[in-house]
Amino acid sequence: MADSYRAKLINSLSGFKSANLIGTVNKQGQTNLAMFSSVVHLGASPALIGFITRPHIVTRHTLENILQTKQYTINQVNKNIWRSAHQTSARYDADQCEFKHTGLTPMFIDEVNAPFVKESLLKYALTLEEIIPVAANNTQLVIGKVTNIICEPHAIRKDGYIDIESLETVSISGLDSYHVTERLSRLSYAKKDKLPEELSIDGDRLIKQ
Amino acid sequence: MADSYRAKLINSLSGFKSANLIGTVNKQGQTNLAMFSSVVHLGASPALIGFITRPHIVTRHTLENILQTKQYTINQVNKNIWRSAHQTSARYDADQCEFKHTGLTPMFIDEVNAPFVKESLLKYALTLEEIIPVAANNTQLVIGKVTNIICEPHAIRKDGYIDIESLETVSISGLDSYHVTERLSRLSYAKKDKLPEELSIDGDRLIKQ
Numbered sequence: 001m002a003d004s005y006r007a008k009l010i011n012s013l014s015g016f017k018s019a020n021l022i023g024t025v026n027k028q029g030q031t032n033l034a035m036f037s038s039v040v041h042l043g044a045s046p047a048l049i050g051f052i053t054r055p056h057i058v059t060r061h062t063l064e065n066i067l068q069t070k071q072y073t074i075n076q077v078n079k080n081i082w083r084s085a086h087q088t089s090a091r092y093d094a095d096q097c098e099f100k101h102t103g104l105t106p107m108f109i110d111e112v113n114a115p116f117v118k119e120s121l122l123k124y125a126l127t128l129e130e131i132i133p134v135a136a137n138n139t140q141l142v143i144g145k146v147t148n149i150i151c152e153p154h155a156i157r158k159d160g161y162i163d164i165e166s167l168e169t170v171s172i173s174g175l176d177s178y179h180v181t182e183r184l185s186r187l188s189y190a191k192k193d194k195l196p197e198e199l200s201i202d203g204d205r206l207i208k209q
Numbered sequence: 210m211a212d213s214y215r216a217k218l219i220n221s222l223s224g225f226k227s228a229n230l231i232g233t234v235n236k237q238g239q240t241n242l243a244m245f246s247s248v249v250h251l252g253a254s255p256a257l258i259g260f261i262t263r264p265h266i267v268t269r270h271t272l273e274n275i276l277q278t279k280q281y282t283i284n285q286v287n288k289n290i291w292r293s294a295h296q297t298s299a300r301y302d303a304d305q306c307e308f309k310h311t312g313l314t315p316m317f318i319d320e321v322n323a324p325f326v327k328e329s330l331l332k333y334a335l336t337l338e339e340i341i342p343v344a345a346n347n348t349q350l351v352i353g354k355v356t357n358i359i360c361e362p363h364a365i366r367k368d369g370y371i372d373i374e375s376l377e378t379v380s381i382s383g384l385d386s387y388h389v390t391e392r393l394s395r396l397s398y399a400k401k402d403k404l405p406e407e408l409s410i411d412g413d414r415l416i417k418q
Contacts, residue, residue: 003254005369008412010253012371013333013355015285016380016390017250018224040249041226042261043346044219045212050261050343052251076224082393083405090399101401124222129345134259136338136352137252143345146222160214161383162221171225171380171390174370176398176408179390181225184291184379186386190299192310196292199385203217 008174016171016179019077021085022051023106023115024065026094031106031115032061033098035089037172039074047146049074049126055138061094063142070128071113072144075120079168082178112148121167124149159203161186217383225380225388228286230294231260232315232324233274235303240315240324241270242307244298246381248283256355258283258335264347270303272351279337280322281353284329288377291387321357330376333358368412370395 001009017037024032038052051074053063066072077085084102092098099106099115106115112125126144133140155163171179186199198206210218226246233241247261260283262272275281286294293311301307308315308324315324321334335353342349364372380388395408407415 001369006256007253008369009358009365009371010256010355011250012369012373013256013283013331013358014248014250014258015227015229015373015378016225018226020224038249039223040247040261041220041223042343042348043263044216046346047215047219047222048346049223052249052259054252074222079393083396086396086405087399090401092401096401122222130343132341132343132350134251134339134341134350134352136354137255137257139251141341141343141350143343145345146219149218149222156218160210160217160221161386162218164221164224164382165386165388169224169382170393173373173378173390174395176412177370177374177395178393179374180393181380181382181388181390184288184387184389186383187292187295189385190296192299192301192305196295 012174016173019082019085019170019172019178021075021077021088021117021120022062023073023075023117024062025069025114026065027068030095031097031099032065033088033104033115033117034062035085042143048129048143049146050141050143053140053142063140066128066142069113071125073112073114073116073123073125075117075123076164076167076169078121079170079180081119082170086176109148116150122151122155122162122164122169157202161203163201221383225382228291228294228379228381228387230284230286230297230326230329231271232282232284232326233271234278234323235274236277239304240306240308241274242297242313242324242326243271244294251352257338257352258355259350259352262349262351272349275337275351278322280334282321282323282325282332282334284326284332285373285376285378287330288379288389290328291379295385318357325359331360331364331371331373331378366411370412372410
């Protein structure tokens with residue numbers, strides 16, 4: 001298999017991937033913004049989120065900045081910014097600002113040194129918790145603890161579920177395909193003795209006639 | 210925050226998640242099937258895929274079986290089996306077969322001891338490569354090398370991209386919401402000096418009038 005064919009094939013195996021922009025800043029105040037499709041939930045209490053960095057060019061600035069300043073932001077990519085988000089993966093130099101080159105807007109809050117993406121409708125700040133090397137291929141699992149969540153209030157439903165479909169959050173397949181979603185349903189907690197029931201967007205049972 | 214509210218909220222932060230069934234077998238030949246939303250691409254060459262296991266009840270059989278027999282399968286969940294897939298997360302005992310209780314069909318090939326899910330349209334076998342403990346919350350990153358891929362041929366496009374949307378692969382948001390997708394587009398490899406172009410499903414440039 002040619003490398004390019006192989007990369008596209010293997011990248012399709014894991015299923016739909018999350019689409020997130022990671023915002024960082026170095027000690028000199030130079031901001032960086034990079035697209036990641038490997039952000040993964042690790043645990044709710046404490047609230048831990050991970051992502052995979054490669055030992056390569058695209059992600060180097062992100063990891064270097066996190067090591068310098070210990071904070072970063074994760075910003076969900078939505079239908080209004082997916083092209084600009086993709087463009088952040090071009091090989092800009094360290095002194096070139098992805099915000100400027102892609103038209104995305106940096107946004108800051110008092111407690112966090114890293115930039116958020118103003119146009120993202122669900123974003124959060126993290127402090128670095130742990131970096132775990134993956135010996136098998138020299139990637140690293142970067143783990144952060146969530147400190148501040150910024151979200152459109154209407155999307156947070158009464159049981160805590162965030163309706164990210166209503167925020168038009170996109171997902172990725174393979175290396176370069178972007179998708180919006182259509183909900184099938186929420187399902188009740190699985191129990192041995194009965195089949196799962198469909199739930200409303202708020203997590204309530206649907207009344208059946 | 211109540212634990213349940215917190216779990217639903219934090220599980221919504223990472224974005225859309227992959228929906229996969231992991232098939233395993235123990236040394237006595239007892240099969241197991243479990244739903245995971247944390248399967249993540251680690252690298253194409255070698256072809257490495259990871260997933261996160263919790264130190265808890267739901268995933269215990271999966272990890273124990275992988276440690277015993279070193280092989281497992283990952284099976285993408287599609288629109289025809291999403292309810293059955295969800296049902297595998299009920300707390301069945303080790304001697305209860307999720308295949309039998311959910312109506313999914315085990316399928317075997319010569320070189321692989323673990324069961325595939327017949328109804329899954331994109332599935333692959335892996336051999337255990339590495340298990341990495343995550344100190345921050347006692348989860349583990351389980352890494353496997355892909356050995357055998359079984360996929361509907363029509364979904365594999367000429368540049369290697371697999372059109373998992375055509376397979377009706379679903380994605381998950383939060384803990385319990387299932388979604389099908391609608392493609393926005395594939396995009397060309399990002400370069401500094403120009404904006405990304407939309408590509409056809411085969412990765413070709415679209416001719417503009």
